[in-house]
Amino acid sequence: MSTLKKLKIVIISDGTGETAKAISRAVMTQFPDKDVYFTRFKNVRDKEQIKSIFDEAAIHHDLVIYTIVSSELRDYISEISRQKHVRSLDLMGPVLTTFSNYFEQEPKAIPGLLxxxxxxxxxxxxxxxxxxxxxxxxxxxxxxxxxxxxxxxxxxxxxxxxxxxxxxxxxxxxxxxxxxxxxxxxxxxxxxxxxxxxxxxxxxxxxxxxxxxxxxxxxxxxxxxxxxxxxxxxxxxxxxxxxxxxxxxxxxxxxxxxxxxxxxxxxxxxxxxxxxxxxxxxxxxxx
Known part of the structure; x- marks a missing residue:
């Protein structure tokens, strides 16, 4: 009987989470020997939801990947990640910042537009x-x-x-x-x-x-x-x-x-x- 722990990746999105899911699956093709499963939380729009997710992720040492357009919620996720020692990856923030700088315009930051x-x-x-x-x-x-x-x-x-x-x-x-x-x-x-x-x-x-x-x-x-x-x-x-x-x-x-x-x-x-x-x-x- 295998004693290897099955790893979990948690996806948090203020929309459907399809973007994070697609990117994650593309990345996982580079790690074919890893046995992981995904849990996706859709339409996450407030700090209470995020805290609950991170409380659980901290227990199992899960990896959290998130696509959130709200800068306030992204900052909160970054802070709670440090507090609870949970690895997390922001897929949306750096992209939004780069595009915002290029266009010299702030993003709408409206969830679910895609x-x-x-x-x-x-x-x-x-x-x-x-x-x-x-x-x-x-x-x-x-x-x-x-x-x-x-x-x-x-x-x-x-x-x-x-x-x-x-x-x-x-x-x-x-x-x-x-x-x-x-x-x-x-x-x-x-x-x-x-x-x-x-x-x-x-x-x-x-x-x-x-x-x-x-x-x-x-x-x-x-x-x-x-x-x-x-x-x-x-x-x-x-x-x-x-x-x-x-x-x-x-x-x-x-x-x-x-x-x-x-x-x-x-x-x-x-x-x-x-x-x-x-x-x-x-x-x-x-x-």
């Missing part, structure tokens, strides 16, 4: 994937999962606007409305506050459609697609639908930058979410 950034990144990726899978009215069976639903006739910037919004973590479905075709029933089965209508001036739309046909080399087969009277009638038909659905805000995209329309939609979306939250809180207080 985890927050990672979450935001994955939210954007998921939103973009969702949006691309729901382009041009596809997969309407999951329409209820969208944050924003764009409706409009052909060439009213539905797809590019959807993609732009998805880059901000917003899941978008765009649904084309076509004269002579009934609107999808799914549109009326979801929260109507998610739906945003897009319109455009007739002259601008005619020009856009003609340019589109030219690029496709289909000038001789235009039909009524870019005809001025046809375009005007199509816009008026769509406008009547929008008027009948009063909860759908209408955005005119004529000569507007994509970013401008997206910004207007996001502002209204934010206002609606805040209003829903306030109504929910009010209902809870009434109860």
């Amino acid at each position: 985890h927050q950034v990672n979450n935001e990144y994955f939210d954007r990726v998921a939103a973009m994937e969702f949006t691309l899978n729901h382009d041009d009215g596809r997969n309407l069976n999951t329409l209820h999962l969208a944050d924003v639903i764009l409706v409009g006739i052909s060439r009213t910037s539905k797809t590019p606007l959807s993609v732009y919004l998805s880059q901000h973590g917003i899941k978008v479905v765009n649904v084309p409305i076509i004269p002579g075709t009934e609107l999808p029933k799914e549109l009326f089965e979801v929260d109507q506050r998610k739906i945003f209508a897009l319109t455009i001036d007739p002259e601008a739309l005619s020009n856009i459609r003609r340019n589109r046909l030219t690029k496709l080399g289909a000038e001789q087969h235009t039909g009524n697609y870019a005809d001025d009277s046809k375009v005007t009638a199509e816009i008026e038909w769509a406008s009547e639908i929008f008027r009948n659905n009063k909860r759908w805000p209408i955005f005119n995209v004529t000569n507007k930058a994509l970013e401008e329309t997206a910004s207007d939609i996001m502002k209204l979306l934010s206002m609606r979410k805040n209003n829903i939250f306030k109504q929910t809180q009010s209902n809870l207080e009434d109860e």
Whole structure:
């Protein structure tokens, strides 16, 4: 029976501890004969937590590795390490100091920012994937999962606007409305506050459609697609639908930058979410 003591490395982090874990495991590849195990303490934000961890580490002579952005807590760890004779390694402090000197700027010292950034990144990726899978009215069976639903006739910037919004973590479905075709029933089965209508001036739309046909080399087969009277009638038909659905805000995209329309939609979306939250809180207080 082996009498060798199994060594323990304690990781302390004000976030997830993934940074310290990754570095520690990389270092341990250089010591393949050592049998160690790791204990990780996440979201450590106060001195009481730290003291408790060091009280235990002192008993077993553990090694403590920490990634803490607060200079006050790092100083406390350094002091308690000396007091209790516990070996400790600061993975964040020297790096922060070096970067701070280089940038001539103090760090924010806000815990958990890396985890927050990672979450935001994955939210954007998921939103973009969702949006691309729901382009041009596809997969309407999951329409209820969208944050924003764009409706409009052909060439009213539905797809590019959807993609732009998805880059901000917003899941978008765009649904084309076509004269002579009934609107999808799914549109009326979801929260109507998610739906945003897009319109455009007739002259601008005619020009856009003609340019589109030219690029496709289909000038001789235009039909009524870019005809001025046809375009005007199509816009008026769509406008009547929008008027009948009063909860759908209408955005005119004529000569507007994509970013401008997206910004207007996001502002209204934010206002609606805040209003829903306030109504929910009010209902809870009434109860």
